[in-house]
Amino acid sequence: MKKSALFLSATAGVAMAVSASVATAEKWDMPMAYAATNFHSEMGVVFADKVREYTGGDIDITVHAGGSLFKGGEIKRAIQTGQAPIGERFMSAHANEAPLLGWDNLPFVATSYEDNDRLWAAAKDLVNAQLSDLNLVALYTCPWPGQGFYFKKEVTSSADTQGIKFRSYNSATATFAEELGMTPVQIEAAELSQALATGVAESFISSGSTGYDRKVWEHLTHYYKVNAWLPRNYVMVNKGAWEGLADDHQAALQQAADETGAACSAKSAELASWYFEQLAANGMSVEDAGPEFLAELQAIGAKMTADWLATVGADGQAILDAYNAN
Numbered sequence: 001m002k003k004s005a006l007f008l009s010a011t012a013g014v015a016m017a018v019s020a021s022v023a024t025a026e027k028w029d030m031p032m033a034y035a036a037t038n039f040h041s042e043m044g045v046v047f048a049d050k051v052r053e054y055t056g057g058d059i060d061i062t063v064h065a066g067g068s069l070f071k072g073g074e075i076k077r078a079i080q081t082g083q084a085p086i087g088e089r090f091m092s093a094h095a096n097e098a099p100l101l102g103w104d105n106l107p108f109v110a111t112s113y114e115d116n117d118r119l120w121a122a123a124k125d126l127v128n129a130q131l132s133d134l135n136l137v138a139l140y141t142c143p144w145p146g147q148g149f150y151f152k153k154e155v156t157s158s159a160d161t162q163g164i165k166f167r168s169y170n171s172a173t174a175t176f177a178e179e180l181g182m183t184p185v186q187i188e189a190a191e192l193s194q195a196l197a198t199g200v201a202e203s204f205i206s207s208g209s210t211g212y213d214r215k216v217w218e219h220l221t222h223y224y225k226v227n228a229w230l231p232r233n234y235v236m237v238n239k240g241a242w243e244g245l246a247d248d249h250q251a252a253l254q255q256a257a258d259e260t261g262a263a264c265s266a267k268s269a270e271l272a273s274w275y276f277e278q279l280a281a282n283g284m285s286v287e288d289a290g291p292e293f294l295a296e297l298q299a300i301g302a303k304m305t306a307d308w309l310a311t312v313g314a315d316g317q318a319i320l321d322a323y324n325a326n
């Protein structure tokens, strides 16, 4: 029961308190950035259902997928400022503002779900402290499948990538593109099909998941598996909204979040190769990146990790040291 309902029960009697507690069931809008049919968004609905169940209906979350309530690029700000109490976003998209949040976008550092979990374990406390400074509390995180490159032609080395218009999703991918001689433009997944259709972009890096969601076979022909990193989305709550919850509600949300985070990770791993099958079934060539291209990507990746460490400093080194120690 909410504090306001308790106050009413003291002043206006039990009957009033009962109706007040029903009437004040907390309604939370939850903006999410990706397609409603994407597993991240479906898991958001699972989370909302669990929260309703575990709070006995006291907290009623409505998911708004596909950037329909706030666009992907607006979601964090909306939650920081309390325009929405809860929402979901791609964590490394915030690395331009808080470089530590690029921990999951380090090329070739953690290329499997297991290693990505270990890296998250090493990063979690520092990431949570950073988010707290941004007035946010992370409830759960969930990885995308490994990242590879989409093109509309065969690519065997950076000689083939010069001058290509590249859709980036954060500052690290823009850097990656520039190192390959491409021209980056940041575009939300929700606007990706249109950008490809109009020629604003003709290449991007992502998982098979986003290529599938956006039917990119309508515009592109080649996917090169690289598994460069497995970046995470996270569900975040406004810190004030979180601290204003009664202890039992906090515990209920955390339980729902822990269960959903685990289920979402498992779903991501389960779907990873299925997405590739769908790309191939729709006519795309889906192959491992060739040795020359891969060697170039690895060299760029090493430089990007070094740059990240130089920017983030001791906290970044502490994350990689802890990760490498176990």
Ligand code: PCA
Pocket (backbone or CB within 6 Å): 090, 144, 145, 169, 188, 189, 205, 206, 207, 208, 209, 210, 231
């Ligand atoms: N899909 C998201 C982020 C990472 C991914 O696999 C996107 O391309 O926007």
